[in-house]
Each structure stands twice: as structure tokens, then as C-alpha cells.
Amino acid sequence: MSDDTSKRGAAPPSLEGAAWLHRPETARVFAALGGKGGETRAVGGAVRDALLGLPVADVDFATTIVPDKVMARARKAGLKAIPTGLVHGTVTVVADGTSFEVTTLRRDVETFGRHATVAFTEDWAEDARRRDFTLNALYAGADGAVFDPLGGYQDLISGRVRFIGDAAMRIREDYLRILRFFRFNAFYGKGRFDADGLKACARERAGLRLLSAERVASELKRLLVAPRAAEAMSVSFDHGLLCDILGGVPRLARFDRLIGIELALGCDPNAVLRLAALAVFVPGDAKRIARRFKLSNAEQALLALGGEPFDHVLPDEAAAKRKLYALGPERYASRVLLAWADSAAPATDPAWHRAATLAERWEVPDFPLRGPDIMALGDFSGPQIGEMLRRVEQHWIDGGFTQDRDELLALAEAMAKSSA
Known part of the structure; x- marks a missing residue:
């Protein structure tokens, strides 16, 4: 399959002027792995986010050069090369203190969850077809030219998160892709979720039990703070997934209200606070969820706030000051947001707004005696x-x-x- 996208809709624009392409460390990797005998391109998230005009942090590379030669070229150019995943063709190249994953183009011969037997290839379309979603199968050369072998750009600008090839097969390769499907919809999706992807996620949901707690927790936290998190949670619940993920029934209405309040206040979302709103009914739930996802003691303490009964003294100003003094600014802010979400008050309620922003106006005094x-x-x-x-x-x-x-x-x- 060629890189020509003319038959797939709008061709992606060049990223020639993208700042991340011209960072010294990125340019050094391109230079080390360029030239005769191979081709190297940035791949995945960096390209996807750059096309959307979003900030780019981490940059991954795909290359036709086999791993041992990647390491040799990197070291010849004065870069550090670490064989972090040779069995899958991945080398970590360090330039100016920044780490880059460089993976040789490959096709999966056999897959056993995350453990796959791979064969290297020089076919970019073949490499693209073993990735998860079309909007992640995007590549960019050092000159900014974008290569889109599977029509991922059209899906990206349409806000369609679509599995590559057979959705169930992609999921069986790594069951974390179920959560990634919802996270990518929550971040990049527009309109309805892809029907085939939803059906496959629902059919394969038993595979979530095979995943480590740490991987599920990491993905879930990222999902919880996504722009369309409320819709993603609702859709996952409707398709029988959310109860399996949380190990209990969710509090979708309270979760939605908390998000609305955060938006009204203009405050940054906290994944654990949102998890408390979504999944904690009583204090015991906080312990159960902390064990389930191997959360820290500090995270469990924040979760426990979600199991406290609605505090009817709020949002009275005098009561709010007493709460702020007793809890400190951070715990106070979390408690007020959860209490507000528990109440029937709208996100525009002025009294609750004053209570939530009290720490900005009133400095907690020190008790004068010792x-x-x-x-x-x-x-x-x-x-x-x-x-x-x-x-x-x-x-x-x-x-x-x-x-x-x-x-x-x-x-x-x-x-x-x-x-x-």
C-alpha cells in the first residue's frame, strides 16, 4: 500500500514549520538516522497532536533501520543508545538529555496480548496496519511531510476514533486498548463513538481482568480528566464496561455535576477527585478502589472524601471558614467541590462559588496560643x-x-x- 492519500479524502498538511521538528535534540536524532540505507519518521502522538495544533511533548520515531544498526548510528553521532526493547525492535536514543523511542518497522507474526512475535519490514503501510487506531498511524519526515497510509488524517479531523482492521483482533493484542478507545474518544472524538469499536470493546471486556492494576489505573486517570470524560463514562456504562472497570456501580450524575462545577470555576481537573465523585459511595469504597488500582495513601485519603455525607453547613461563609481552617486549602477545595456536586445547587450558584473560592480571598489565621x-x-x-x-x-x-x-x-x- 502506498503513502498516497488522494483517494482517502483530504491530504494532511505539511508540518514543516512545527517547532518540535526543529528542536536541536529532535534534529540530532533525524540526522543520526537519516541518509542512505534507511528512512526515519516521527510517528503517532507527536504527529497527531501537531496536526491538531496541540502542544507536542514526547516524540517517537519509526525507522526502516534494524535495531543494531540504529544503535550503531546513534552512537556514531555521539548519542546514547539503550536496547530497551530489542525483541520488539525498540531502542531508546538519548539526545541532549531527552529520550526518544525508536522502533524498527514491523509486522506482528503472532500475538499473545502484549507479547508478540514480530518480523521487521520496510513497508510503512504494513507497520501502520499493526497499530491501534487510524489517527495514530500517522508519520512525519524531518522535512515535515506527513505520510498517511491508512487515511488516519481524515478520521482525525472528523473526530472519529477507529480501530485499524478488525477491532476485536486489535483489542486481543492488548486489552488496554479498550480503555484507550474510550480515552481517545474523550480527547479527540466528535459525535458518536464508532459502532464497530464499541461492539468489539463490549464483547472483549473480560480481557480487562488480565491487565495489571497499574496499567489500568494509569489509563483510567488519563481518561477521567479528558474533555469528554462524562460522555465516555456514560457510553462505557451503557455498554456494560464501566462496572467491570470500577468493580462497582458508578455515580454518573455526581460525576457529571462535578465536571460542570469545575468548568464553571475554570479549575483544572483532578483525576483522583473525579474518581471519588464517580465511584465512592461510602468510606469503604475508597479502600476497595485504592487496593484495586494500587493507589497511594494520599490518593486513598482524597478518595475517602467522596464517601463523606453531604455537609449541610456549606456553603455558609462562617461554616466554610471553619472547614478551611480544619482541612487546609487543598482538602478544603476538594471537599467543597464534592459537597457542591452532592447538593442540588447548579454550577452557577453564587453562594457555592464563594465557598469554593474562599481560600483566594481569606488567609487562614494561625492560632495565637501554644x-x-x-x-x-x-x-x-x-x-x-x-x-x-x-x-x-x-x-x-x-x-x-x-x-x-x-x-x-x-x-x-x-x-x-x-x-x-
Whole structure:
């Protein structure tokens, strides 16, 4: 199959002026692997995102040069070469401190999930056909010319996420592609999800159980913060996938409300907070999900906020200040967002908006007294000192944090005399 795309719709534009193509480290890799006896192109995400005008971070390369010669050419050019995946034809080339994956064109002879037997090729279309989605089977040369052997550009600009070839076969090669199908739809899709892809994902969903917790968690976190995450979750639920992924019933309405609130506030989404809104009903759910996805203790603590009952004292300003003082800015912001999502208030509610942005207007004060202040008032034991500080602090909190140090010392002294 040729690289000619004239029969597949609009031909992709050149990326000649793309800044990432002209970064010194990228140019050094192209130069090292260019010339006679081989051809090298950038592939996948860098090309896809550049065509959409999105920022490009990581750049991967595909080449007709076999791995041992890739390493030899890289080292001859003064670059570091690491044989990270020779069995699959992948070498990591390091230029100016930046790592690039360089993979020799290949075709899969046999596949066993992620473990495939491959044969190298010089046919770009053959290499493209073993990839996951058409919009990822895009290549760009050092001159910016884009090669599109499978019509992926037309799918990209149409917002259609389409498996290459037989969708079920692509999924069986790596069951993580089920989650990737939903993530790519959530990031790049427009309109309805591809029907054939959905059917294949639903039929092959049992394969998700074969994946490691870490791989599922990583993919799920990326999906949760995608622009169309709410729609992706709803579609995955309708097709019987989401309950299998989460190990329980989702709270789709609360998840949708949280996303709407985040958009109204203009705040960046947090994947774990969104997971709390989606999957946590009671505190025990947080522990179960943390175990399921091998999350950190900090992530479990954030998840647990999703199981707390709706706090009816919010969004009252005085109550909000007490919450902010008790929880600190980060936990407070998360708790308010979840409480807001639990309430019936719309995303435009002014009182909830004030509560959510309280930390921007009000600096949390420091409690003016310390242990030595109480010790100076009499001969008290450690527990007595702690109890007296707690009572004075609570009085200060209930009073709206308005009393100064002298007033609080007078209160502590009165307490000390009454307990003598």
C-alpha cells in the first residue's frame, strides 16, 4: 500500500514549520538516522497532536533501520543508545538529555496480548496496519511531510476514533486498548463513538481482568480528566464496561455535576477527585478502589472524601471558614467541590462559588496560643494543657477567629483559675 492519500479524502498538511521538528535534540536524532540505507519518521502522538495544533511533548520515531544498526548510528553521532526493547525492535536514543523511542518497522507474526512475535519490514503501510487506531498511524519526515497510509488524517479531523482492521483482533493484542478507545474518544472524538469499536470493546471486556492494576489505573486517570470524560463514562456504562472497570456501580450524575462545577470555576481537573465523585459511595469504597488500582495513601485519603455525607453547613461563609481552617486549602477545595456536586445547587450558584473560592480571598489565621502559654498559668499536666488549648481554640473558631492573643490568654487564665 502506498503513502498516497488522494483517494482517502483530504491530504494532511505539511508540518514543516512545527517547532518540535526543529528542536536541536529532535534534529540530532533525524540526522543520526537519516541518509542512505534507511528512512526515519516521527510517528503517532507527536504527529497527531501537531496536526491538531496541540502542544507536542514526547516524540517517537519509526525507522526502516534494524535495531543494531540504529544503535550503531546513534552512537556514531555521539548519542546514547539503550536496547530497551530489542525483541520488539525498540531502542531508546538519548539526545541532549531527552529520550526518544525508536522502533524498527514491523509486522506482528503472532500475538499473545502484549507479547508478540514480530518480523521487521520496510513497508510503512504494513507497520501502520499493526497499530491501534487510524489517527495514530500517522508519520512525519524531518522535512515535515506527513505520510498517511491508512487515511488516519481524515478520521482525525472528523473526530472519529477507529480501530485499524478488525477491532476485536486489535483489542486481543492488548486489552488496554479498550480503555484507550474510550480515552481517545474523550480527547479527540466528535459525535458518536464508532459502532464497530464499541461492539468489539463490549464483547472483549473480560480481557480487562488480565491487565495489571497499574496499567489500568494509569489509563483510567488519563481518561477521567479528558474533555469528554462524562460522555465516555456514560457510553462505557451503557455498554456494560464501566462496572467491570470500577468493580462497582458508578455515580454518573455526581460525576457529571462535578465536571460542570469545575468548568464553571475554570479549575483544572483532578483525576483522583473525579474518581471519588464517580465511584465512592461510602468510606469503604475508597479502600476497595485504592487496593484495586494500587493507589497511594494520599490518593486513598482524597478518595475517602467522596464517601463523606453531604455537609449541610456549606456553603455558609462562617461554616466554610471553619472547614478551611480544619482541612487546609487543598482538602478544603476538594471537599467543597464534592459537597457542591452532592447538593442540588447548579454550577452557577453564587453562594457555592464563594465557598469554593474562599481560600483566594481569606488567609487562614494561625492560632495565637501554644503549649508554653498554658504552662505559664500553672502546674498542669500534658493532657490538661492539651485539653485547655483545645477548648480555647474551639472558642476562637466559634467566634469567627476574631479574638486576639491577649483576649485568648485572658480566657485561658480564667479557665486555669476555675480548674484550680
